[in-house]
Amino acid sequence: MRISPGEHDPNLIAALDHLLSSGGKRIRPALVLLSAGMLNADRDHAITLAASVEMLHTATLVHDDLIDGASLRRGIPTINATLGPGATVLTGDYIFARAAYLAAEIGEQALMKIFARTLMTIVNGEISQMYANSKSDAGIPDYLERIYAKTASLFEVATEGAAILSDIDEDAVAVMKSFGYNIGMAFQIVDDVLDFTADEERLGKPAANDLRQGLITLPVLYFLSTASDQENLRHKITTQQCDEDELSEIVSAIRSSKAIDKALDQAQEFITTGISLLKMMPANQERAALYELADHIINRST
């Protein structure tokens, strides 16, 4: 009579299949596995952590699609678009629970705590973002805070978590956490740049999607800082009052401005810091792969 966690509703299985078939970059689990390998952590625990981190990430994406009303994610229709808001909430909740269960299976209290704390940080950041659209004077510090909550916090869990699974001392765990933080910040800045520079087909979502939603990212902030009608333009963007022609015009202007390069320079700074932290770690094959991963983050085209 009782439902065991192994007995899933067929509709839930269909929703999960839909989600997992859409791929994604799997950069967070790669980060866990490489960091754990570099630090000689228990491999089974590392695999469990990698799955848990990716599921936590996926769960937040599922709920984001409901919040944003997005119809496409990774190039395929969202659960929200196909099954509606109720199923979306529940699918996200289920993946959260599964992620927490995996994290609990490892049996490291410290890990469980950073896991739960990160979910709080991510959600708190999203709530701030939801209300920040009406905040007209948000600047670079607000932006950095937001992308920390949205992205870098989970990169931190990936690298700090892997470090916790190994035998390294507290200071080295802090270094690994900071490595995750830095490449996570870079990752999100590049993501925000790609929203302007990548073509729609490769990205799997409409170009300048953030701008359409009234979201001010780093390229926009740099662009606005040199624009003549700054106040007015910012107001039109955040209140989503631009029509398609105006949006195209802004996107073109940003693309041909120095804002893109300035944003990429900022991302490169984070990568450089991350790499210098990584130098303190054991020199082995996995560390070399982490260098490559950091390099890929800044040089990727999707």
Added chain:
Amino acid sequence: MRISPGEHDPNLIAALDHLLSSGGKRIRPALVLLSAGMLNADRDHAITLAASVEMLHTATLVHDDLIDGASLRRGIPTINATLGPGATVLTGDYIFARAAYLAAEIGEQALMKIFARTLMTIVNGEISQMYANSKSDAGIPDYLERIYAKTASLFEVATEGAAILSDIDEDAVAVMKSFGYNIGMAFQIVDDVLDFTADEERLGKPAANDLRQGLITLPVLYFLSTASDQENLRHKITTQQCDEDELSEIVSAIRSSKAIDKALDQAQEFITTGISLLKMMPANQERAALYELADHIINRST
């Protein structure tokens, strides 16, 4: 720059205040604290577990309000009605995270696992329920499975969790888990009966709310089993085709039928089983209070 879990967005705080000011019965934390007291478990851990269990419960209610489109909960407007779906999803997610964090703080792996597993059970049950409305032949076993997932599973966590925090052996932990299961099943059946028998003001939500939503509960199942046009009536209810007059008629018919007493008899059976399990536990003041709590579950009017 980084958001710590202690620095909350003011809008989140407002949403949480709104939620916590609405009261509720707090029966789950009471169950944790009394069970832990009876078994001489660590008091600080018991308080943390009690808060965690209540927050897990609250988070599921917040998301339920979005799924059901409910405008009232505990007599006050839902977050969904006041702040919209995005804020509702995120508020629920935040409370989940906070609940997981509290559970992690206790530092008992077994507890963390049952906590995460229960969230999976609850969500899986809700997904089944979402699609079950189209399932026209759902009977008593389906109903019992649903209320286990919805309610009794969390009562189990309350009593099993408290038992895990104490020094009792595995068999006794299983007895406590079963005690929670039985009074949880009774609690939900009584809730489903009260949806028909309690008046709207005391209940804090519209009467026959479940019926309006096409949800077949135990009183309805017993009523249908003796109704002449059973198939037709069930179809009209589950497809939500009844107008207000028809709904009033069905409610009156159920109220004056034997269905209510039969459902309460079933609830009493669960309570009796629960009490007989409780007899195996140490005879002290807290056990006496748990007897009273079990008695209150069957005799309450809200």
